[in-house]
Amino acid sequence: MINGQASDASRLLASSRRDFLRSAAGLTLGSTMLGSPLARAANVPKKRKVIVVTFGGGARDQETFAPEGQENVPNMMRELIPRAAFFTQVVNQGILGHYVATASLATGVYETINNFASLPPEHPTAFEYYRKDLRRPSSDAWVVAPSNGFNRIGESSHRSYGPGLGARVILPKYLLKAAMSRGSTDYEHLLRDNYETPYYTPELGGSEFELEQLESILKLSVDNFKVHARTLSSPDELSLYIVRQLMRQVAPSLLWITMHDIDIAHAGAYSLYIEGIRRTDRLCAELWKTIEQEPEYAGKTTLLILPDFGRDADNDSGGNGFQHHRTGDALSRTTWLMAIGPGIREGVVYDRAVDSVDLVPTLGAMLGFSASLCRGKPISEVL
């Protein structure tokens, strides 16, 4: 548990975020809303789809939803927030490393696996619950992640679940490296995406989505993939390109996208961190547009966007501000969640504390599976 002082700080952060959002976007405070959940439930389509986006590599309030940060998230402010239910206080009480934190989000249990090793989560993932409970095929749950370190995120090592029951995982940069390396040049540098250790390339383990499957599953020729990749400026842009292809050709009901560009902050260059936030903001809005345009998704998809955690505060002498997330202070643990889609109240801000591990049971309630081994509670306001 975080201590009392940190909890107070989390509430303050949430409060300032809420005040800003209310004034900037004309939103309503959730606690003042009274409405029938049954009435809202009637608006939820039966064949519901859910897309989860982790807002890439940790971002702080002051560069996103605080007054001075709004210039960095214009698309979310203008296009998404007015249509979303927004939770101002999502607290991550686990280990603040990107892989282990994302694994915790995916399992609903604070995982303690080595952040830098190629290991599966120890507890069942949302993908395994979904596929096992609802007897869904492997084509119905996918993960797209730019970082090679996330290759094992799709399925756990849990003996009741595990191999064969998880999500299929695409690492677009891994595919790109494979596609480009068919010539003589070595493109190993493309895989160096662990910004905490910039020259280290995480090892791959488990079953990879192979290059040949680009054509057979995504209906994308290697040549077209290479040509398009040359027009993109970042790994997250490449991820969105693959996501769109996946939505059109496979249309999975549970899709998880891990953005990672923002984590360039570890290199210490503030301008690159801001650039990463602005790009991720744009990509989130583009994803929502794609959802609205694709017949398989329009009108029946819930989009959930949340950072895995924040980053260190400027005034914590133990850290170095935006650069890392090592102090475990309130700013690095407290973040937000946005939910958009049919049946979700629009333009409402909730400032009660939500836990990071509440995501999986919420997905369970939305899609109809029981996340029996997770530790969180469903977020009732979006159900």
Added chain:
Amino acid sequence: MLPRDLKPELFASYPPEARKLAAKYIAAFQGLPLSFLPSLLREVIDYDFKFPAERRALEQELTKLASLSPVETGEWFQAFSAIKLSSKLEQFDWVNSPAQFVEQLSSHLWTTHQLDAFRKAATEYADRLGSGMAPEPPPLPRLGITVIGRGVVNYSEPLFRKLRPQGAYFSRVRSEKGLQILLTAVESRAKTHPIPYGHWYIDGGQALEHAASVTGVSYAALEPVRAALLEKMRSEIARPGMGPEMLRTVMAQLRPGDLGIAKSADPVLDRFQVRLLTEGSGTQIFSTSFTQWAAREALRRAQPASLLVRFGPRQRQKPMNELLSPAGEKPELDFVGSLVDADMGAYYKWQNQQRQSGDDKAMFLVWFEDHSAALAISPTMPRGTESNSEIDLAQLLAWMT
């Protein structure tokens, strides 16, 4: 092994001064919990390579710990004693490798959800220690100068946004010979108040000639060291079984000689510079990251009375599509991005300066190099104000004092 089992001979591998220090305070060490002691030994083992301000602070801390009765020691370290450690940590050679122990302890605290309890214990300890020791003010008010934006021709966005509430913004600063004026001011302070490592000049590019009384660090001068380090990192990464944590440990153990630095007259500064590159994140690649980190570490460790920091342009981060082209060409520079980095770096430098003693009298100046914008913070400067008067940097410095 536990702290109560410590014997003087266990410190045999420590450098000479550190060994003497450890022997002197071994009785105090024996009463401390294992969750705390290695972090103290991490400082002790580096004693020979510490700046005078760090040595004084460490000696004061050890003196205070040695003065505590067993009951007081129990009270002071109750929260640390409640931290549960693994037997693996207890068996670790924490006497000879305290820094590696602390890394493993950090991982253990995260994994066992004890980080918040440890943070609380550490904060309480620092408060207790601080309340008993009045920080020594600098012999003259601290002066921090930051120069940003070298090479930027035009920039229309507002600068110093985070610092403006703290001081006065000047929009018509005469820029002629600006850098030389600022360097001369630091040299003059060094001449009138000669303090070992008391006056610094850190340059994110090629440094200007400066007086020997000013401690100098420059990114350009460290180019061969950075190249040697990057080569070392590449070869280590290629070794089977190497991972990020082991790489960090290997880098932390590198010494100046490992990176081609010949023995010099200033081993303390040599060790400091190597640490900037081996412990800083991004410092090996981006000059702006190096400069910000160097300023932070100089303030934290040497606590200088004067610190001139000049940011230079860093290399441009290549977008992914450019990475798909064959590499090899010399990286371009990102002037505007570097200005944004440096603007934030100036804010962090001011924050770090204000953590030092004498903060109520401290002065801070940031200037957009070769341009007319500057911001001055000092007890004499009205906060949150703006001046359109024409002024040169020498006058501005005079107004601040």
